Amino acid sequence: MLDLFSGCGGLTAGFTRAGFVSVGGVENDPFAAASYAKNFHAGENEGHFGKARDIRTLDLQELLGVDEAGIQSSVDVVVGGPPCPSFTRVGRAKLREVMDHPEAFKLDDRTTLYLHAMRVIEQTKPVAVLLENVPDVLNQGGRSVGDEMAEYLQGLGYNVSYTLINAANYGVPQTRDRFFLMAYAEELDARPCFPDPTHWVDLPRGYKSSRDVALRLLGDVNSHTYYRPQAEATPEQGPAVTAKDAIQDLPRIREHLRRGARRFDIPVETPVPAVMSDFATAMRTWPKFDNKGVVFDHVTRSLGERDLRLFAQMKPGDQYPEAHALATSLWEAGGADPARLREFVPPYDPSKFPNKWRKMEPNAPARTLMAHLGKDTYSHIHYDSSQARTITVREAARLQSFPDGFQFCGTMNPAFRQIGNAVAPLVAFALAKSMSRGIGEALSSLEAVRAS
Template identity: 45%
Template sequence: MITADALQIRQRKLARLRSGGSPRALEICSGAGGLSLGLQTAGIELAAHVEIDPEAAESYALNFANGRDLKGPWALPRNMESVSAAELITDLGLPTSAADSFDVLAAGLPCQAFARIGRSKLRSVSGGKEDAFQQDPRASLYRRFLKYVEDTQPLAIVIENVPDILNFGGHNVPEEICEHLEAAGYSTGYTLLNAAYFGVPQIRERLFIVAFAHVLGEQPRFPVPTHFAELPSGYQGTRRVALKHVDQNSGRFHRLHEPADSLKAAVGARAALADLPRITEHVDDPRVIRRRKLTEVLPYRESKKALSEYASMMRNWEGFSTAAGTDGHLVRLTPRDFPIFEAMDHGADYPQARKLAEKLFKEALSRKRLNGIHKNSSAYRDLRAEIVPPYDPDKFPNKWWKLDPAKPSRTLTAHMGKDTYSHIHYDGQQCRTISVREAARLQSFPDGFAFAGAMNAAFRQIGNAVPPLLGLAVARVLKEQLDRAVQSADNLQVA
């Protein structure tokens, strides 16, 4: 039950918005700021954030400092488990209390324990325990988030996570979160949204929870798709597993929007990347790539073809526009696999790559006149190691994947910080995995968005982020509902 003090705080916040104040947001586990960029673009002020990763916190500061000292408290990493809302207020020198400082509370809570891709890793490090993911302390961070709700009394709440949080060992975590929020005086709703349906050149399914304080008189709504995309079978299967324990008739669960095929087609990889610099130095002169800094700017490619609508948006995002070029043109140096990348078909994965490697190996044996040597000889083994990747295609069928230029990318993950083979560039002549800036484009980060740290850290930050365009779609609906609530309050005041 909501207390009289909490109700008074929320009414005070509504009155501030009614007097012309902008909604102010606190984001927990902000990462580099994908969701924050969406919130800001929708007209919500970024008042504070909490992020434990030092490089992601630095990236956030670089892009959202707005005059703040980049060496000051705004840029410091913080652990949501150990810093309270009151301590955050003090650190940042905000003039109001924790309860009066924020109107919107957002969070992209760590997903490793919930995501099935992370559960196998947790089993590995725990000695094979099947329920290791349930013991991961990150799985209970949403309870710490609920403490932030209690301390900050926001008018609106938005939470993002992976679909598997709906089926966490048979437990529907969003239902539990919504139950707690409803007991605290909020109307709640949750659903799955796919980034490709909102103009992101990537098939990326995510869970969103939205809640509004009862004082607003609003029920949560979610954005309607603007683009049509067919989900590959693997994503359909993941969706079915995630929804297994969801009551489709729940008052909290919002049925999934299925985009009409009359909508604009989803943005494909070529439309997203074609104007970015052509990178061949990894083959021609690897020293160039080794010397290149993440911050080095290269010119856009010149073409007689018109710039795609998506590329134009990435170049001209308000506050992050670029002119002649952009940075982030670092790629992994993996010379063994360059010939395989070149020969792979669009949309091909590791089993085909392995077959191509075996073919290249046989050709090399013939070329070097080594067809008759024994498989256990050092010459045979050494040559094979130079050409053929060691992974078992039966165990790693999805380890590699070559972009299809006409279709959205597969989901980018934080694992890109260690391995980008899941996203091989569609242009076989460039025979490489994607660059940092190309990953950022596929995630819908504008070209003027800067990433701190080295290449691996940048890939990790991008893979961890909420796609800004998806965050913007959610934020726009949330902002419209806040504005309507404020207008309703104005009308009531006049009456």
């Protein structure tokens, strides 16, 4: 497998667990590229595979270490998630602000980076392809880039299906909706299928409406050819993994009370508690990524007195408006001294930033982790009021289903960003097993036909 726009390797983590072998990742961010190499190509060639590469100028022969004739024989499967900021509604709003153009997202060159992925697919001619993106890739201001991808691949000789998948339905402690496209070479004579959900979750309000907007263009030319709704999850499948299931077994920390640099290379012991969730056990014992009794990145940001005070008193599920109201009441109770307002009340307008802060609910999956974690982690405040803090790098990794032995290069901010950008490894694992099974069954059918 070759991983394009690989990030630190969320897709590869799932695919390698399912038996696939990485021949390299293509990633422009140097910290993420280094993480990919450390986890999947450690050893004498780590420097080669950890080099940041721009897909627009990619030299496949150099990456794979082959001549031109060897490119096709080197890669069986291509996976990847083209950068998505201009596809998301949040990203579009930011671009409009920066570029002062109502349709600036259509001018962002990241919108067309997927075409460079198609060029690599055309060069390597893999048996199968898996692409990932945000749901809004299906409705980018009235344009379905998802259908464009599907049509391009169909033109290259692939049978294509795509769907929307929520990570919580596949054992990830996070309600993360994503678009996935799977394609098989026509020679296999098979239509790609997606794995059935394994967990049920009552999705928070807003997820359905977001999906409806993303799928609004279905029914236009060719759209129905590609969309394959996943099987519906049912309560009988068992509840989704919760935030508490995901991180309760990790040690309590108090270092957010002090200033100073955070060290990733200091081991934190993770004794086995008397009661531990199946999810936590899986993260501790993931093949080749077990934690060996310690983790190395259980660190978080330092906090001021204002936020410590608020985090301790916020209720699970509270967001920024509730936090702002609580802060105002505490300021008023303390005498409402205008000179001390900022000691109590954060400065953001609660009507403009309703989701800026959120205290996680212990008995529900976390909300979507985003790359913005690299700037602040207030979107994921720990549910344990006695700790009064935001999540650590390792807790974010757990919520994204990265195993405990997975290592992140760089400092805290790049590590958070890598996690927020990644595909959840457990979702990748489910997709990889489905793809492996589909390819195997197709090849068996072909062999039976030839034998007859």
